[in-house]
Structures are given as C-alpha cells and as structure tokens.
Amino acid sequence: MKSLFVLMLAALMLGIASPAEAADRDPMTRDLILLTDWFEGNFDNEEQIWFQKLQGDALAEKDRHQRIHTIHRRVDLPQFGKNVFYIEEYLDNDPKNVFRQRIVIFSTDGKTRQIRMASPAIKNGKEFHGAYSDPSKLTHLTRDDLIFFEGCDVFWERRASQFEGQIIPKSCVYGEGEKRRYSLHKLWLSSDKFWRVDASLLMSDDSLHVGHPEDMPHEMRRALPFNCSIHFFADNQFSGQVVEDLSLHSQGGTASATRKSDGREFEILMREKEYPYYETRPDFIYFSLREKGQERSIGFSVNDPSSRQVGVRAESIGAFCHRDGYNFRESLELLPE
Incomplete structure (x- = not known):
C-alpha cells in the first residue's frame, strides 16, 4: 500500500497524467x-x-x-x-x-x-x-x-x-x-x-x-476584404458625388458606381498577384479604375502585397480602399520624421 502511495506521489510530482486524464487529452x-x-x-x-x-x-x-x-x-x-x-x-x-x-x-x-x-x-x-x-x-x-x-x-x-x-x-x-x-x-x-x-x-x-x-x-x-469608396470630383474639388461602403476582395474582386451627372458607370478591380515572370518584386496588389464593360483602365496603381490602403485617381475620379480594421494612424506612423 505504501509503495502505491509513493508511486502516485511521484507521478504527481513529475506531471504524469492518470489514465483517465490521458484519455481526455486529444493529440490532434x-x-x-x-x-x-x-x-x-x-x-x-x-x-x-x-x-x-x-x-x-x-x-x-x-x-x-x-x-x-x-x-x-x-x-x-x-x-x-x-x-x-x-x-x-x-x-x-x-x-x-x-x-x-x-x-x-x-x-x-x-x-x-x-x-x-x-x-x-x-x-x-x-x-x-x-x-x-x-x-x-x-x-x-x-x-x-x-x-x-x-x-x-x-x-x-x-x-x-x-x-x-x-x-x-x-x-x-x-x-x-x-x-x-x-x-x-x-x-x-x-x-x-x-x-x-x-x-x-x-x-x-x-x-x-x-x-x-x-x-x-x-x-x-x-481573398482579403477591403472597404472602398469612389469619388466623382466636381471642378477638381472634393465637393462632388461620393459612393461609399463598397465591398471588394483582393482576388479579382470588383465593385461599381454610377456617376449621376452623366449616367456613366465605373468599376474598380483588385488583383493580388504572384507574378511568375519577374525576379524583382514579383508579388503585388494591382488596383485599377475603368469604365464598366471596358478592358482598358483609365488609371491604376501597383502596391506592395502588405498594403492596407490603396488608391488611384484619374479623369476627375478617385477610388480608395482600405483593409477591414485599417486605422488612418497606421499610415501616419509610416511617414518619415
């Protein structure tokens, strides 16, 4: 009886689980x-x-x-x-x-x-x-x-x-x-x-x-989620039309907005690329703005794959996106002193 008590005490001191405890542990x-x-x-x-x-x-x-x-x-x-x-x-x-x-x-x-x-x-x-x-x-x-x-x-x-x-x-x-x-x-x-x-x-x-x-x-x-807005500038000022809360993802995601002044529809597109043809900076986020139905972009930007905010502006239109959870102060902290 004494030897059994000694063995149990040693097991506790060494952290060895009892058979019942071991059965509850899942190695996966x-x-x-x-x-x-x-x-x-x-x-x-x-x-x-x-x-x-x-x-x-x-x-x-x-x-x-x-x-x-x-x-x-x-x-x-x-x-x-x-x-x-x-x-x-x-x-x-x-x-x-x-x-x-x-x-x-x-x-x-x-x-x-x-x-x-x-x-x-x-x-x-x-x-x-x-x-x-x-x-x-x-x-x-x-x-x-x-x-x-x-x-x-x-x-x-x-x-x-x-x-x-x-x-x-x-x-x-x-x-x-x-x-x-x-x-x-x-x-x-x-x-x-x-x-x-x-x-x-x-x-x-x-x-x-x-x-x-x-x-x-x-x-x-x-596919990483982004929240976007499209700005239609009036006389090159920020006082024009703004379409906000557009959801976009990084694997060929698209979103569109119609300009009220002329009824034309514009689309943004995002692709996070792993390009096999380049040796220098082959991975990037491609972000483009185009008129819907057209293959050719009217403006685009190429961004680092870790970017949490991207944007492009062309022909009095601006498009801007940020990662879910992004805080503007993140960008300020990256600026040189």
Missing part, C-alpha cells in the same frame, strides 16, 4: 485549431483563370477551370459540434450564381490520428442563401435538414507547412449501372491558399467522368 487539438483557423475566410481562383487566358489556344478548353469563389464562415451550431462552418460557393464572380452550400463539421479521429471533415448538403438550400452574412438563418437547423453522404468524409493530415485532405479512395460511391462512379476529392490548405480536386471517376475503368484530373486542381487563394 493543436492541428485542429490551426486547420480551422486557416479554413475560415474567402477563397477565389481568379488568378488561375487569368493565367489560363494568357495561354490562349495552347490550353485546351476541356482543361480550363471555371472561376469559383468560396466563403467559409464559422458558425455557432452546437447541435452539430464545436467546429462548424457554413460554406457557400458561387461561379463566375456572380454571388447570385450559387452552386454549392454545405455545413462543414470538423472532429478528430483518435483511431487514425487524423482530422475528420463531414460536409452534408442543406435541403432547400435557397432558403439559406447569404447565411454567411446572417448566420441566424441557420440557428434552428437539425440533422433532418441536412443530407449526409456515406463514405464521403474527408480526412486531413498535417504535412510540413500545410494540410492535405482526401476521401478514402473509392469509398464515396453513387450512381447506377454504367454510370456508377466514385468521388475523387483532394484538398490542400495553407495560411493563404486552398487548392481542390473535385471530380468523379467511373467504377468500371477509373476513367474521368466529371471534373479535372488529379494533377489539375482548382487553385484558390485567400
């Missing part, structure tokens, strides 16, 4: 926190589309990607777990062209020492369009409101400075007869990039049925 906790932190936000593959256009006829039409903008909003839905997100995705820079909505549920899998991601679809999804800006729409969701797909969960692992996830090969199967197929779903996530292969292959011969091959993922980058 740290990775789960980092993965869900990186997962939250907006992502867009506009840069991928831009470079594919540059290739012209050298890239076959079947190999081109469609533009996708995906919004990952963390939501408080304890009925599904602690780490839950609402996902809404739209095509071709059109928020009304929604093609996918999901509730994403992260958990840890002690057996595989991986992070598990379930992605059930939402029944009657149109009722919940825009829930990323109004999560209260989702408050009363239950499992009966969702469609869970057997065998289609994604398992994530941390590899060096990124996470890689995939569905267990040939576990997510659907369709009948000759069209019976399985989902090929692979994901790569880092602090600023989210790449995804989303395809289906025929069970009969593993040939591609829908989507792109495994080596041709959608290459999305994190």
